[in-house]
Each structure stands twice: as structure tokens, then as C-alpha cells.
Amino acid sequence: MKFKIxxxxxxxxxxxxxxxxxxxxRICGSESEKVLIETTGDKRLDxxxxxxxxxxxxxxxxxxxLLNNEVDAAVHSMKDVPFDIMDEFEIAAxxxxxxxxxxxxxxxxxxxxxxxxGAQIGTSSNRRAAQIKKLRSDLNITxxxxxxxxxxxxxxxxxxxxxxxAAAGVMRLNMExxxxxxxxxxxxxxxxxxxxxxxxxxxxxxHKNTFTKLNDENSRKCVEAERSxxxxxxxxxxxxxxxxxxxxxxxIYITGLFDLNGKLIKKSIAGEISHNIDxxxxxxxxxxxxxx
Numbered sequence: 001m002k003f004k005i006x007x008x009x010x011x012x013x014x015x016x017x018x019x020x021x022x023x024x025x026r027i028c029g030s031e032s033e034k035v036l037i038e039t040t041g042d043k044r045l046d047x048x049x050x051x052x053x054x055x056x057x058x059x060x061x062x063x064x065x066l067l068n069n070e071v072d073a074a075v076h077s078m079k080d081v082p083f084d085i086m087d088e089f090e091i092a093a094x095x096x097x098x099x100x101x102x103x104x105x106x107x108x109x110x111x112x113x114x115x116x117x118g119a120q121i122g123t124s125s126n127r128r129a130a131q132i133k134k135l136r137s138d139l140n141i142t143x144x145x146x147x148x149x150x151x152x153x154x155x156x157x158x159x160x161x162x163x164x165x166a167a168a169g170v171m172r173l174n175m176e177x178x179x180x181x182x183x184x185x186x187x188x189x190x191x192x193x194x195x196x197x198x199x200x201x202x203x204x205x206x207h208k209n210t211f212t213k214l215n216d217e218n219s220r221k222c223v224e225a226e227r228s229x230x231x232x233x234x235x236x237x238x239x240x241x242x243x244x245x246x247x248x249x250x251x252i253y254i255t256g257l258f259d260l261n262g263k264l265i266k267k268s269i270a271g272e273i274s275h276n277i278d279x280x281x282x283x284x285x286x287x288x289x290x291x292x
Contacts, residue, residue, distance in 0.1 A: 087203065221276045
């Protein structure tokens with residue numbers, strides 16, 4: 001059987017889907033093909049995401065194709081997947097996570113710490129903007145949207161001093177040479193699920209057992225913890241919210257970031273891996289308590 005796998009039209013989305021297609025072939029012995037779908041988030045690059053609509057701007061049209069049985073599965077960046085997906089769907093697998101950090105791409109190879117006072121940095125992410133301003137309050141933020149190459153082109157055409165991107169996307173496109181600096185997790189907490197690819201299917205899919213074989217259990221546990229944190233705070237990709245979980249031995253460590261009433265709060269917690277979802281909720285409670 002040849003599976004039909006839906007994805008967005010961008011080069012990065014297609015590369016990410018090809019990664020999953022390769023796993024389907026290697027692990028399951030099955031062939032697959034891409035089905036390209038344009039989403040609302042891709043169509044309107046001239047306006048901020050939070051002004052277009054609610055959650056799931058990069059997955060709604062893809063889920064519609066899934067629901068209509070036009071495709072067998074869909075590949076998403078987990079950072080784009082809302083915590084409250086409909087009951088008709090489920091994330092069958094979260095593949096092994098790539099580097100979750102954010103990176104700085106300079107227009108002129110100037111390191112972040114050496115940027116001129118008042119330098120212009122391009123990002124439309126509230127999370128990135130807030131943390132960049134915390135590191136360098138003198139910097140100015142310019143909203144900038146689009147795929148990786150589009151943002152690079154805008155950086156040059158608009159004369160920006162640099163932009164902030166996800167390391168995973170840059171690496172999957174084999175463009176590491178453009179990276180000037182990697183931001184540590186301590187300095188810039190990533191988006192929930194950043195660097196992780198999810199495979200979404202219909203909940204009643206007869207191919208569920210096939211796609212679950214692609215799952216990387218540690219990556220799943222970490223992303224589930226982060227998404228639990230986001231759910232507890234009712235966050236989405238427009239919120240100033242971030243979280244990162246990692247596993248060492250029998251312990252899962254989670255760091256969460258949230259903007260409460262204009263104050264950026266960051267807190268960490270650790271516990272047993274099997275309690276990953278509860279730990280995400282507890283971390284959210286700790287952050288809210290810290291503000292009180």
C-alpha cells in the first residue's frame with residue numbers, strides 16, 4: 001500500500017514530510033507520497049497570526065483533508081499543533097526530536113552580543129521577542145513572517161540586523177552555515193514542541209499500528225509534558241509561552257516560561273518520567289503562584 005501524507009507547501013514542510021516518509025519505508029516497509037496543502041497561516045504573510053484567527057492556523061485545512069479521507073496521515077511541526085485537537089484526530093507518533101533551540105542569523109555575521117545599540121531584530125513571535133528584549137533591552141523588534149528563505153530575504157531587503165529562527169528548521173534545510181549564534185535553553189526557552197515532528201491520523205484509522213511505530217518514546221514524553229504545561233495555561237502559538245523538557249536517566253526536567261500580566265516568569269521542575277503530564281500541570285501552577 002502507498003500512503004498519502006499531507007503537508008504544507010513550504011520547502012521545510014516538504015523536507016520534514018520526507019523525513020517521515022523515509023521512516024515509514026525503513027520501519028514499516030511501506031511507500032508513501034506527499035499531498036501538498038496550503039493553509040491559512042501560509043496564505044496571509046502580510047498580517048500577524050493573532051489577527052488572522054484562532055489556534056491551528058497551520059493545520060485546519062490539513063485536518064479537513066484527513067477528515068474527508070483524502071489522505072492517510074499528516075506531518076506537522078508540533079509547535080504548530082494546538083493542545084486541544086478534535087476527538088476525530090490523534091497524534092500517532094512524535095518522531096525523534098531535532099535540536100529544540102532558537103538561533104540568531106545575522107545580516108553581516110555580527111554576533112548577538114556584539115550588535116549595535118538599537119539594532120533591529122526580525123521576529124513575529126511574542127515568545128522570542130520578550131526573551132530577546134530581556135537579554136538586550138536596547139534592541140528593537142520588527143515583525144517578520146514567512147518561511148525560512150522568505151525571512152532571510154526580508155532581513156536583507158528591510159536592512160534588519162538579524163532574525164531569530166528555530167535551529168531544527170535551519171538544520172533540516174542543510175543551512176547551518178547561516179547560523180551566527182545558538183541561544184541556550186536558559187536564555188531563550190523554545191516554543192512548546194519545537195524541533196519535534198508529529199504524525200497526525202484519524203482516531204479510527206485502520207493504519208494506526210503502522211504510524212505508531214514511528215514514535216520516539218522519550219521525545220513523546222517530553223513534548224507531552226510541554227503541551228500539558230501549555231494546556232494548563234490555555235496557551236497557543238500567539239502567547240508569550242515556552243517550555244522545554246528533557247530526560248536524563250529516570251528523571252524528566254521541564255522548564256516553563258509565561259508572561260503573566262506583563263511579567264515574564266520562568267520556573268523549572270523535575271520528577272519521574274511516568275508523571276510527565278502531571279508535572280507540566282504542576283509547573284504551570286508554580287508559575288502562577290510565583291506571580292501572586
